[in-house]
Amino acid sequence: MGHLFINHVEAQIKPDFDVNVIDITGAQMVLCMKLSSFGWNVYDGTLSESSLSELQKDRAVRKHPSLIEFLSYAFFFPSLMTGPSYDYMEFARWMDLSMFDVIHKKASGDTIVKRRIPRSGRVATKKLVQGILWIVLWTQITNYISLEYAQSDKFTVELPFIVRAFYLYALGITYRLKYYGAWTISEGACILSGLGFNGKYTNPKTGKTKYLWNRVQNIDPWAFETGQNTHILLAAWNMNTNKWLKNYVYLRVTPKGRKPGFRSTLATFVTSALWHGTRPGYYLTFVGGAFFQSVGKLFRRNLRPIFVSADGVTPGPYKVYYDITCFVVTQLAFGYIVQPFIILDLKPSLAMWASVYYYVHIAIAISMFLFLGPPKKYITKALKKLQPVPLSHSEQIKIDSLRLKQIKADLDILTSQTSLGIPQPDIDHLDDEIHDAIREMDELRADLIQQLQDFRATHPAHR
Known part of the structure:
Protein backbone atom coordinates (compact mmCIF):
# COMPACT_ATOMS: atom_id res chain seq x y z
CA MET A 1 0.00 0.00 0.00
CA GLY A 2 2.88 2.36 0.76
CA HIS A 3 4.51 1.88 -2.65
CA LEU A 4 1.12 2.27 -4.33
CA PHE A 5 0.49 5.50 -2.40
CA ILE A 6 3.87 6.90 -3.47
CA ASN A 7 3.06 6.18 -7.12
CA HIS A 8 -0.33 7.85 -6.72
CA VAL A 9 1.35 10.96 -5.31
CA GLU A 10 3.93 10.96 -8.10
CA ALA A 11 1.18 10.73 -10.72
CA GLN A 12 -0.52 13.74 -9.14
CA ILE A 13 2.67 15.80 -8.94
CA LYS A 14 3.55 15.00 -12.56
CA PRO A 15 0.28 15.65 -14.37
CA ASP A 16 1.79 15.47 -17.87
CA PHE A 17 0.77 12.14 -19.37
CA ASP A 18 3.51 10.32 -21.28
CA VAL A 19 2.16 7.77 -23.75
CA ASN A 20 5.52 5.99 -23.73
CA VAL A 21 5.32 5.22 -20.00
CA ILE A 22 3.09 2.42 -18.73
CA ASP A 23 0.91 3.34 -15.75
CA ILE A 24 1.45 0.50 -13.29
CA THR A 25 -0.88 1.78 -10.56
CA GLY A 26 -3.81 -0.26 -11.89
CA ALA A 27 -1.87 -3.51 -11.58
CA GLN A 28 -0.51 -2.36 -8.22
CA MET A 29 -4.03 -1.82 -6.91
CA VAL A 30 -4.88 -5.44 -7.77
CA LEU A 31 -1.63 -6.68 -6.19
CA CYS A 32 -2.32 -4.63 -3.08
CA MET A 33 -5.61 -6.49 -2.57
CA LYS A 34 -4.04 -9.89 -3.26
CA LEU A 35 -0.99 -9.45 -1.06
CA SER A 36 -2.79 -7.88 1.89
CA SER A 37 -5.47 -10.58 1.87
CA PHE A 38 -2.74 -13.23 1.57
CA GLY A 39 -1.04 -11.81 4.65
CA TRP A 40 -4.24 -12.04 6.66
CA ASN A 41 -4.89 -15.57 5.36
CA VAL A 42 -1.42 -16.68 6.48
CA TYR A 43 -2.04 -15.10 9.88
CA ASP A 44 -5.38 -16.91 10.16
CA GLY A 45 -3.55 -20.14 9.42
CA THR A 46 -1.61 -19.75 12.67
CA LEU A 47 -4.77 -19.46 14.78
CA SER A 48 -7.11 -22.11 16.10
CA GLU A 49 -10.27 -22.64 14.06
CA SER A 50 -12.45 -21.84 17.08
CA SER A 51 -11.34 -18.21 16.87
CA LEU A 52 -12.10 -17.83 13.15
CA SER A 53 -15.25 -17.12 11.19
CA GLU A 54 -16.46 -19.58 8.57
CA LEU A 55 -14.96 -17.49 5.77
CA GLN A 56 -11.65 -17.17 7.61
CA LYS A 57 -11.52 -20.94 8.16
CA ASP A 58 -12.08 -21.52 4.47
CA ARG A 59 -9.46 -18.99 3.32
CA ALA A 60 -6.79 -19.62 5.98
CA VAL A 61 -3.39 -20.66 4.56
CA ARG A 62 -2.18 -23.56 6.74
CA LYS A 63 0.75 -24.54 4.50
CA HIS A 64 2.91 -21.84 2.97
CA PRO A 65 3.01 -22.07 -0.85
CA SER A 66 6.18 -22.54 -2.83
CA LEU A 67 7.71 -19.54 -4.60
CA ILE A 68 6.34 -20.55 -8.01
CA GLU A 69 2.86 -21.09 -6.55
CA PHE A 70 2.91 -17.68 -4.86
CA LEU A 71 4.14 -15.88 -7.98
CA SER A 72 1.52 -17.67 -10.07
CA TYR A 73 -1.15 -16.34 -7.72
CA ALA A 74 0.20 -12.81 -7.60
CA PHE A 75 0.82 -12.42 -11.34
CA PHE A 76 -1.94 -14.59 -12.83
CA PHE A 77 -2.22 -12.91 -16.21
CA PRO A 78 -6.03 -12.81 -16.81
CA SER A 79 -6.46 -10.69 -13.67
CA LEU A 80 -3.12 -8.89 -13.51
CA MET A 81 -3.98 -5.53 -15.09
CA THR A 82 -7.64 -4.91 -14.20
CA GLY A 83 -8.48 -7.57 -11.62
CA PRO A 84 -10.48 -9.21 -10.30
CA SER A 85 -8.84 -10.04 -7.00
CA TYR A 86 -9.41 -13.30 -5.12
CA ASP A 87 -7.98 -15.14 -2.14
CA TYR A 88 -5.03 -17.49 -2.37
CA MET A 89 -6.91 -20.61 -1.26
CA GLU A 90 -9.38 -20.14 -4.10
CA PHE A 91 -6.46 -20.03 -6.52
CA ALA A 92 -4.79 -23.02 -4.82
CA ARG A 93 -7.95 -25.15 -5.15
CA TRP A 94 -8.05 -24.23 -8.82
CA MET A 95 -4.38 -25.21 -9.29
CA ASP A 96 -4.77 -28.64 -7.67
CA LEU A 97 -8.24 -29.08 -9.26
CA SER A 98 -9.93 -29.77 -5.91
CA MET A 99 -12.26 -26.93 -6.81
CA PHE A 100 -14.00 -29.35 -9.16
CA ASP A 101 -14.42 -32.24 -6.75
CA VAL A 102 -17.91 -33.73 -6.67
CA ILE A 103 -18.95 -35.26 -3.36
CA HIS A 104 -21.55 -38.03 -3.36
CA LYS A 105 -23.05 -39.24 -0.11
CA LYS A 106 -24.16 -42.86 0.21
CA ALA A 107 -27.08 -44.04 2.28
CA SER A 108 -24.55 -45.58 4.65
CA GLY A 109 -23.08 -42.16 5.32
CA ASP A 110 -19.86 -42.77 3.42
CA THR A 111 -18.72 -40.24 0.83
CA ILE A 112 -17.24 -40.70 -2.62
CA VAL A 113 -15.21 -37.92 -4.21
CA LYS A 114 -15.21 -37.70 -7.98
CA ARG A 115 -13.82 -34.99 -10.19
CA ARG A 116 -15.56 -33.40 -13.12
CA ILE A 117 -14.30 -30.28 -14.83
CA PRO A 118 -17.20 -28.60 -16.66
CA ARG A 119 -16.70 -26.86 -19.97
CA SER A 120 -16.39 -23.11 -19.77
CA GLY A 121 -15.84 -22.08 -23.40
CA ARG A 122 -19.41 -21.04 -24.09
CA VAL A 123 -19.73 -18.97 -20.91
CA ALA A 124 -16.32 -17.33 -21.47
CA THR A 125 -17.19 -16.48 -25.09
CA LYS A 126 -20.42 -14.91 -23.95
CA LYS A 127 -18.49 -12.71 -21.52
CA LEU A 128 -16.01 -11.75 -24.25
CA VAL A 129 -18.83 -10.72 -26.59
CA GLN A 130 -20.51 -8.74 -23.84
CA GLY A 131 -17.27 -6.95 -23.03
CA ILE A 132 -16.65 -6.05 -26.67
CA LEU A 133 -20.22 -4.73 -26.99
CA TRP A 134 -19.75 -2.55 -23.90
CA ILE A 135 -16.56 -1.08 -25.35
CA VAL A 136 -18.14 -0.49 -28.78
CA LEU A 137 -21.10 1.21 -27.11
CA TRP A 138 -18.69 3.37 -25.12
CA THR A 139 -16.78 4.48 -28.22
CA GLN A 140 -20.01 5.38 -30.00
CA ILE A 141 -21.95 7.09 -27.23
CA THR A 142 -19.04 9.41 -26.40
CA ASN A 143 -19.58 11.03 -29.80
CA TYR A 144 -22.87 12.41 -28.45
CA ILE A 145 -22.28 12.72 -24.70
CA SER A 146 -18.89 14.00 -23.58
CA LEU A 147 -17.19 15.52 -20.56
CA GLU A 148 -15.72 18.25 -22.75
CA TYR A 149 -19.19 19.59 -23.59
CA ALA A 150 -20.30 19.40 -19.94
CA GLN A 151 -17.28 21.51 -18.95
CA SER A 152 -17.86 24.11 -21.68
CA ASP A 153 -19.83 27.35 -21.40
CA LYS A 154 -22.36 25.98 -23.90
CA PHE A 155 -23.52 23.45 -21.31
CA THR A 156 -25.07 26.05 -19.01
CA VAL A 157 -26.16 28.36 -21.84
CA GLU A 158 -27.86 25.89 -24.17
CA LEU A 159 -29.43 23.45 -21.69
CA PRO A 160 -31.96 24.15 -18.93
CA PHE A 161 -31.28 22.90 -15.41
CA ILE A 162 -33.35 19.69 -15.57
CA VAL A 163 -31.70 18.66 -18.86
CA ARG A 164 -28.25 19.33 -17.38
CA ALA A 165 -29.09 17.07 -14.43
CA PHE A 166 -30.08 14.23 -16.76
CA TYR A 167 -27.03 14.92 -18.92
CA LEU A 168 -24.77 14.26 -15.93
CA TYR A 169 -26.67 11.01 -15.36
CA ALA A 170 -26.03 9.98 -18.98
CA LEU A 171 -22.42 11.09 -18.66
CA GLY A 172 -22.04 8.81 -15.65
CA ILE A 173 -23.21 5.89 -17.78
CA THR A 174 -20.52 6.63 -20.37
CA TYR A 175 -17.88 6.51 -17.60
CA ARG A 176 -19.08 3.07 -16.50
CA LEU A 177 -19.19 1.50 -19.95
CA LYS A 178 -15.42 1.15 -20.27
CA TYR A 179 -15.27 -0.48 -16.83
CA TYR A 180 -18.06 -2.84 -17.84
CA GLY A 181 -16.05 -3.82 -20.90
CA ALA A 182 -12.68 -4.31 -19.18
CA TRP A 183 -14.03 -6.17 -16.16
CA THR A 184 -16.34 -8.40 -18.20
CA ILE A 185 -13.53 -9.47 -20.55
CA SER A 186 -11.23 -10.11 -17.59
CA GLU A 187 -13.92 -12.18 -15.91
CA GLY A 188 -14.36 -14.16 -19.13
CA ALA A 189 -10.63 -14.94 -19.21
CA CYS A 190 -10.80 -16.25 -15.65
CA ILE A 191 -13.86 -18.33 -16.54
CA LEU A 192 -12.07 -19.79 -19.58
CA SER A 193 -9.20 -20.88 -17.34
CA GLY A 194 -11.70 -22.44 -14.91
CA LEU A 195 -10.98 -20.07 -12.03
CA GLY A 196 -14.44 -18.53 -12.28
CA PHE A 197 -16.12 -21.84 -11.40
CA ASN A 198 -18.31 -21.54 -8.29
CA GLY A 199 -20.11 -24.85 -7.92
CA LYS A 200 -23.60 -25.57 -9.11
CA TYR A 201 -27.04 -24.43 -8.10
CA THR A 202 -30.30 -26.36 -8.14
CA ASN A 203 -33.43 -24.27 -8.40
CA PRO A 204 -35.68 -25.48 -5.55
CA LYS A 205 -38.83 -24.69 -7.53
CA THR A 206 -37.98 -26.15 -10.94
CA GLY A 207 -35.36 -28.70 -9.87
CA LYS A 208 -33.08 -27.59 -12.72
CA THR A 209 -29.35 -27.54 -12.03
CA LYS A 210 -26.83 -25.20 -13.58
CA TYR A 211 -23.15 -24.46 -13.10
CA LEU A 212 -22.18 -21.16 -11.53
CA TRP A 213 -19.29 -19.15 -13.00
CA ASN A 242 -15.98 -4.41 -1.73
CA LYS A 243 -15.29 -7.94 -0.44
CA TRP A 244 -11.65 -7.06 0.21
CA LEU A 245 -12.57 -3.89 2.13
CA LYS A 246 -15.18 -5.76 4.13
CA ASN A 247 -13.22 -8.90 5.00
CA TYR A 248 -9.72 -7.46 5.40
CA VAL A 249 -10.32 -3.91 6.66
CA TYR A 250 -13.82 -3.33 8.04
CA LEU A 251 -14.08 -6.56 10.02
CA ARG A 252 -10.37 -6.79 10.88
CA VAL A 253 -10.19 -3.50 12.78
CA THR A 254 -13.27 -4.44 14.81
CA PRO A 255 -12.34 -5.86 18.23
CA LYS A 256 -13.54 -9.40 18.80
CA GLY A 257 -16.91 -9.62 20.46
CA ARG A 258 -17.96 -6.17 19.29
CA LYS A 259 -19.99 -4.91 16.38
CA PRO A 260 -18.32 -2.75 13.72
CA GLY A 261 -18.71 0.93 14.55
CA PHE A 262 -17.36 4.32 13.61
CA ARG A 263 -13.71 3.25 13.84
CA SER A 264 -14.31 0.41 11.38
CA THR A 265 -16.16 2.69 9.00
CA LEU A 266 -13.46 5.37 9.20
CA ALA A 267 -10.65 2.86 8.65
CA THR A 268 -12.45 1.43 5.63
CA PHE A 269 -13.07 4.89 4.18
CA VAL A 270 -9.42 5.96 4.62
CA THR A 271 -8.11 2.69 3.16
CA SER A 272 -10.42 2.91 0.16
CA ALA A 273 -9.46 6.54 -0.46
CA LEU A 274 -5.70 5.90 -0.23
CA TRP A 275 -6.05 2.78 -2.38
CA HIS A 276 -7.74 4.77 -5.14
CA GLY A 277 -5.30 7.67 -5.02
CA THR A 278 -4.68 11.14 -3.65
CA ARG A 279 -6.63 13.22 -6.15
CA PRO A 280 -9.28 15.50 -4.57
CA GLY A 281 -12.00 14.15 -6.86
CA TYR A 282 -11.94 10.75 -5.17
CA TYR A 283 -12.57 12.28 -1.76
CA LEU A 284 -15.35 14.54 -3.03
CA THR A 285 -17.13 11.51 -4.47
CA PHE A 286 -16.60 9.27 -1.43
CA VAL A 287 -17.75 11.87 1.09
CA GLY A 288 -20.73 12.87 -1.05
CA GLY A 289 -21.69 9.24 -1.53
CA ALA A 290 -21.48 8.55 2.21
CA PHE A 291 -23.82 11.43 3.02
CA PHE A 292 -26.23 10.41 0.28
CA GLN A 293 -26.32 6.84 1.57
CA SER A 294 -27.13 8.09 5.08
CA VAL A 295 -29.94 10.28 3.78
CA GLY A 296 -31.29 7.39 1.74
CA LYS A 297 -31.62 5.33 4.92
CA LEU A 298 -33.53 8.16 6.58
CA PHE A 299 -36.02 8.34 3.72
CA ARG A 300 -36.41 4.58 3.57
CA ARG A 301 -37.09 4.37 7.31
CA ASN A 302 -39.65 7.18 7.29
CA LEU A 303 -41.28 7.06 3.85
CA ARG A 304 -41.27 3.42 2.78
CA PRO A 305 -43.77 2.27 5.47
CA ILE A 306 -46.36 4.60 3.93
CA PHE A 307 -46.34 2.58 0.70
CA VAL A 308 -46.55 -0.92 2.17
CA SER A 309 -49.23 -2.70 4.17
CA ALA A 310 -49.28 -2.89 7.96
CA ASP A 311 -47.23 -6.08 7.88
CA GLY A 312 -44.33 -4.09 6.41
CA VAL A 313 -43.93 -6.49 3.50
CA THR A 314 -46.95 -6.48 1.19
CA PRO A 315 -46.70 -3.61 -1.36
CA GLY A 316 -49.47 -1.04 -1.23
CA PRO A 317 -51.32 0.30 -4.29
CA TYR A 318 -48.85 3.18 -4.70
CA LYS A 319 -45.64 1.25 -3.99
CA VAL A 320 -44.74 1.24 -7.69
CA TYR A 321 -44.60 5.06 -7.69
CA TYR A 322 -42.32 4.97 -4.66
CA ASP A 323 -40.01 2.54 -6.48
CA ILE A 324 -39.92 4.69 -9.62
CA THR A 325 -39.14 7.80 -7.57
CA CYS A 326 -36.34 5.99 -5.73
CA PHE A 327 -34.85 4.84 -9.03
CA VAL A 328 -34.88 8.32 -10.59
CA VAL A 329 -33.54 10.07 -7.48
CA THR A 330 -30.79 7.49 -6.90
CA GLN A 331 -29.60 7.43 -10.51
CA LEU A 332 -29.65 11.23 -10.87
CA ALA A 333 -27.80 11.67 -7.59
CA PHE A 334 -25.11 9.16 -8.53
CA GLY A 335 -24.73 10.84 -11.94
CA TYR A 336 -23.99 14.04 -10.03
CA ILE A 337 -21.81 12.57 -7.26
CA VAL A 338 -19.45 10.53 -9.51
CA GLN A 339 -18.34 13.46 -11.67
CA PRO A 340 -15.29 14.35 -9.50
CA PHE A 341 -14.23 10.68 -9.57
CA ILE A 342 -13.47 11.10 -13.28
CA ILE A 343 -12.48 14.78 -13.34
CA LEU A 344 -10.15 14.28 -10.32
CA ASP A 345 -9.02 17.90 -9.90
CA LEU A 346 -10.72 20.15 -7.33
CA LYS A 347 -11.66 23.29 -9.26
CA PRO A 348 -13.10 21.56 -12.35
CA SER A 349 -15.04 19.17 -10.09
CA LEU A 350 -16.60 22.01 -8.11
CA ALA A 351 -17.34 23.85 -11.35
CA MET A 352 -19.21 20.80 -12.65
CA TRP A 353 -21.34 20.65 -9.51
CA ALA A 354 -21.88 24.40 -9.69
CA SER A 355 -23.28 24.04 -13.23
CA VAL A 356 -26.30 22.31 -11.66
CA TYR A 357 -26.33 24.56 -8.57
CA TYR A 358 -25.08 21.87 -6.15
CA TYR A 359 -28.64 20.56 -6.10
CA VAL A 360 -27.79 17.16 -4.61
CA HIS A 361 -25.77 18.69 -1.78
CA ILE A 362 -28.56 21.14 -1.06
CA ALA A 363 -31.11 18.30 -1.03
CA ILE A 364 -28.88 16.31 1.35
CA ALA A 365 -28.51 19.30 3.71
CA ILE A 366 -32.26 19.97 3.75
CA SER A 367 -33.06 16.30 4.32
CA MET A 368 -30.62 15.99 7.22
CA PHE A 369 -32.03 19.15 8.78
CA LEU A 370 -35.59 17.87 8.53
CA PHE A 371 -34.92 14.34 9.80
CA LEU A 372 -32.05 15.00 12.23
CA GLY A 373 -32.53 18.65 13.20
CA PRO A 374 -35.14 20.50 15.27
CA PRO A 375 -38.10 19.59 12.98
CA LYS A 376 -37.37 15.85 13.38
CA LYS A 377 -40.08 15.24 15.98
CA TYR A 378 -42.81 16.94 13.95
CA ILE A 379 -41.76 15.45 10.60
CA THR A 380 -41.60 11.87 11.83
CA LYS A 381 -44.88 12.25 13.71
CA ALA A 382 -46.64 13.60 10.60
CA LEU A 383 -45.25 10.79 8.43
CA LYS A 384 -46.29 8.13 10.91
CA LYS A 385 -49.88 9.32 10.64
CA LEU A 386 -49.74 8.45 6.94
CA GLN A 387 -48.59 4.91 7.63
CA PRO A 388 -51.08 2.01 7.79
CA VAL A 389 -52.56 1.19 11.19
CA PRO A 390 -49.79 -0.74 12.94
CA LEU A 391 -50.31 -4.30 14.02
CA SER A 392 -50.23 -5.31 17.65
CA HIS A 393 -46.87 -6.16 19.14
CA SER A 394 -47.62 -9.88 19.20
CA GLU A 395 -48.86 -9.86 15.58
CA GLN A 396 -45.82 -7.91 14.40
CA ILE A 397 -43.43 -10.27 16.17
CA LYS A 398 -45.22 -13.25 14.65
CA ILE A 399 -44.98 -11.79 11.13
CA ASP A 400 -41.32 -10.83 11.55
CA SER A 401 -40.57 -14.31 12.86
CA LEU A 402 -42.21 -15.88 9.81
CA ARG A 403 -40.25 -13.55 7.52
CA LEU A 404 -36.96 -14.57 9.11
CA LYS A 405 -37.86 -18.26 9.04
CA GLN A 406 -38.63 -18.03 5.31
CA ILE A 407 -35.36 -16.20 4.67
CA LYS A 408 -33.48 -18.86 6.65
CA ALA A 409 -35.19 -21.60 4.65
CA ASP A 410 -34.15 -19.96 1.38
CA LEU A 411 -30.55 -19.60 2.61
CA ASP A 412 -30.52 -23.22 3.77
CA ILE A 413 -31.50 -24.31 0.27
CA LEU A 414 -28.69 -22.24 -1.25
CA THR A 415 -26.03 -23.37 1.20
CA SER A 416 -27.07 -27.02 1.08
CA GLN A 417 -25.87 -27.36 -2.53
CA THR A 418 -22.48 -28.83 -1.54
CA SER A 419 -22.36 -31.55 -4.17
CA LEU A 420 -19.23 -30.06 -5.71
CA GLY A 421 -17.18 -30.02 -2.55
CA ILE A 422 -16.48 -26.29 -2.45
CA PRO A 423 -17.92 -23.58 -0.22
CA GLN A 424 -20.94 -21.84 -1.65
CA PRO A 425 -20.79 -18.12 -2.43
CA ASP A 426 -20.46 -15.92 0.63
CA ILE A 427 -23.66 -13.96 1.37
CA ASP A 428 -22.02 -10.55 1.40
CA HIS A 429 -25.04 -8.31 1.61
CA LEU A 430 -28.20 -9.29 3.45
CA ASP A 431 -31.27 -7.45 2.20
CA ASP A 432 -32.41 -4.45 4.19
CA GLU A 433 -35.64 -6.29 4.89
CA ILE A 434 -33.76 -8.81 7.03
CA HIS A 435 -32.17 -6.07 9.08
CA ASP A 436 -35.53 -4.31 9.42
CA ALA A 437 -37.23 -7.47 10.65
CA ILE A 438 -34.48 -8.17 13.19
CA ARG A 439 -34.47 -4.56 14.38
CA GLU A 440 -38.26 -4.50 14.72
CA MET A 441 -38.27 -7.73 16.71
CA ASP A 442 -35.55 -6.44 19.05
CA GLU A 443 -37.38 -3.15 19.59
CA LEU A 444 -40.72 -4.84 20.18
CA ARG A 445 -39.20 -7.36 22.57
CA ALA A 446 -37.57 -4.59 24.59
CA ASP A 447 -40.83 -2.63 24.56
CA LEU A 448 -42.85 -5.64 25.78
CA ILE A 449 -40.35 -6.39 28.55
CA GLN A 450 -40.48 -2.77 29.71
CA GLN A 451 -44.28 -2.73 29.64
CA LEU A 452 -44.40 -5.97 31.63
CA GLN A 453 -41.98 -4.57 34.22
CA ASP A 454 -44.03 -1.36 34.52
CA PHE A 455 -47.22 -3.38 34.89
CA ARG A 456 -45.76 -5.52 37.66
CA ALA A 457 -44.44 -2.43 39.42
CA THR A 458 -47.89 -0.84 39.48
CA HIS A 459 -49.82 -4.08 40.16
CA PRO A 460 -48.08 -5.86 43.05
CA ALA A 461 -50.71 -8.62 43.05
CA HIS A 462 -49.45 -9.82 39.63
CA ARG A 463 -45.81 -10.14 40.61
Missing part, protein backbone atom coordinates in the same frame (compact mmCIF):
# COMPACT_ATOMS: atom_id res chain seq x y z
CA ASN A 214 -19.50 -16.05 -10.80
CA ARG A 215 -16.62 -16.66 -8.38
CA VAL A 216 -14.64 -13.67 -9.66
CA GLN A 217 -17.54 -11.55 -10.95
CA ASN A 218 -16.64 -7.90 -10.44
CA ILE A 219 -19.61 -6.05 -11.89
CA ASP A 220 -23.35 -6.51 -12.34
CA PRO A 221 -24.37 -3.91 -14.94
CA TRP A 222 -28.09 -4.74 -14.81
CA ALA A 223 -28.26 -4.45 -11.02
CA PHE A 224 -26.35 -1.16 -11.08
CA GLU A 225 -28.31 0.51 -13.86
CA THR A 226 -31.67 -0.50 -12.35
CA GLY A 227 -30.74 0.02 -8.69
CA GLN A 228 -33.18 1.93 -6.52
CA ASN A 229 -30.87 2.72 -3.60
CA THR A 230 -27.23 3.26 -2.76
CA HIS A 231 -26.88 -0.17 -1.16
CA ILE A 232 -27.77 -1.97 -4.40
CA LEU A 233 -25.51 0.23 -6.53
CA LEU A 234 -22.47 -0.20 -4.29
CA ALA A 235 -23.04 -3.95 -4.03
CA ALA A 236 -23.08 -4.24 -7.84
CA TRP A 237 -19.94 -2.16 -8.48
CA ASN A 238 -16.34 -3.36 -8.13
CA MET A 239 -17.65 -6.31 -6.15
CA ASN A 240 -14.32 -7.94 -5.30
CA THR A 241 -12.91 -4.68 -3.95
